[in-house]
Amino acid sequence: MTEANSLPPLPDHLSTDPRSPHHVAAVFEHDIGIRFNDKERLDVEEYCISEGWIKVPAxxxxxxxGKPLLIKLKGRVEAFYR
Structure with a gap:
């Protein structure tokens, strides 16, 4: 695994869609995880830690x-590098 110093900081608002202004390509070069209400979610398309929501396919x-329709779920959000 790479050193913690070489990893870019995780943003407060991040999207997997490359057309979004909240997409940061440098973050996606590494494996990241999202914990929502103390459970790890693998289907998160977008998140915002400060506002406390994630968007997942419906x-x-x-x-x-052809893009999946997304629903917004509110709760405690935590992003981390695996």
Whole structure:
């Protein structure tokens, strides 16, 4: 595993969508995890730690462009490097 000093700091608001202004490519070069209400989630598309929410896909439904529809869940959010 890489040293903690070489890892970029995790932002407060991060999105997996490259078109989003909250997408930080340097963070995705490393394996990150999201803990939501003390349970690790693997399906998080976007999160905001300060506002306390995550966005996850709503089942298999997609919009007209083929992107999954997202729902917002509120709770305690924690981001970390694995």
């Amino acid at each position: 089942g298999k439904t997609v919009d007209r462009r």
